[in-house]
Amino acid sequence: QVQLVESGGGVVQPGRSLRLSCAASGFIFRSSGLHWVRQAPGKGLQWVSVISHDGSNKYADSVKGRFIISRDNFKNTLYLQMNSLRAEDTAVYYCVRDTASDGGGHGFDVWGRGTMVTVSS
Amino acid sequence: EIVLTQSPAILSLSPGERATLSCRASQSVNVYLAWYQQKPGQAPRLLIYDASNRATGIPARFSGSGSGTDFTLTISSLEPEDLAVYYCQQRSAWPLTFGPGTKVGIK
Numbered sequence: 001q002v003q004l005v006e007s008g009g010g011v012v013q014p015g016r017s018l019r020l021s022c023a024a025s026g027f028i029f030r031s032s033g034l035h036w037v038r039q040a041p042g043k044g045l046q047w048v049s050v051i052s053h054d055g056s057n058k059y060a061d062s063v064k065g066r067f068i069i070s071r072d073n074f075k076n077t078l079y080l081q082m083n084s085l086r087a088e089d090t091a092v093y094y095c096v097r098d099t100a101s102d103g104g105g106h107g108f109d110v111w112g113r114g115t116m117v118t119v120s121s
Numbered sequence: 122e123i124v125l126t127q128s129p130a131i132l133s134l135s136p137g138e139r140a141t142l143s144c145r146a147s148q149s150v151n152v153y154l155a156w157y158q159q160k161p162g163q164a165p166r167l168l169i170y171d172a173s174n175r176a177t178g179i180p181a182r183f184s185g186s187g188s189g190t191d192f193t194l195t196i197s198s199l200e201p202e203d204l205a206v207y208y209c210q211q212r213s214a215w216p217l218t219f220g221p222g223t224k225v226g227i228k
Binding site for chain 1: 122155157159164165166167170171174176177208210212215216217218219220221222
């Protein structure tokens, strides 16, 4: 079945780095637009970044210059490299599939279960 | 950045009642608005896209309407399993933004 499984979360000190992964299955990964969306504890949803099928990407201002989104179409895996982490980056990070290959489609139709990132000293 | 506001923040209704949730955009998003449902402890789920189209597998009691800056999600007859937070999201301009959510509780 169509599935997204995130991994790589954990506890990290401020200023350090972490890389999240998202393994996809059950659909044509290389044709899909993919996003990262995060949710701080007890808070709402915040869009973080998108990568289209051809590798073009966009970022929220709050993470621009610190986070890097990438994909490996051979491994069917999405990544989020998070550098210079701050306390306000603490959240559950969801890997999400877009309905369109360029990431600007109708909506987010497949969600992973999320991976928790805690930035704390 | 397009800001979305949702009202009410909390809605408590009895099973069988009609729920009306509002989402307002700070500028026109045409019909490029989606609604998501997030049940406790779960990831969100796409309910409605392009303002009024139900996503695959979504029950007919969920419907969306609106265009421009004002949108509505209606649950025609509330079921106990509809207990959740509902978020709107605009897809008209980058960055994509979400509303703060409406928490629907069942009396």
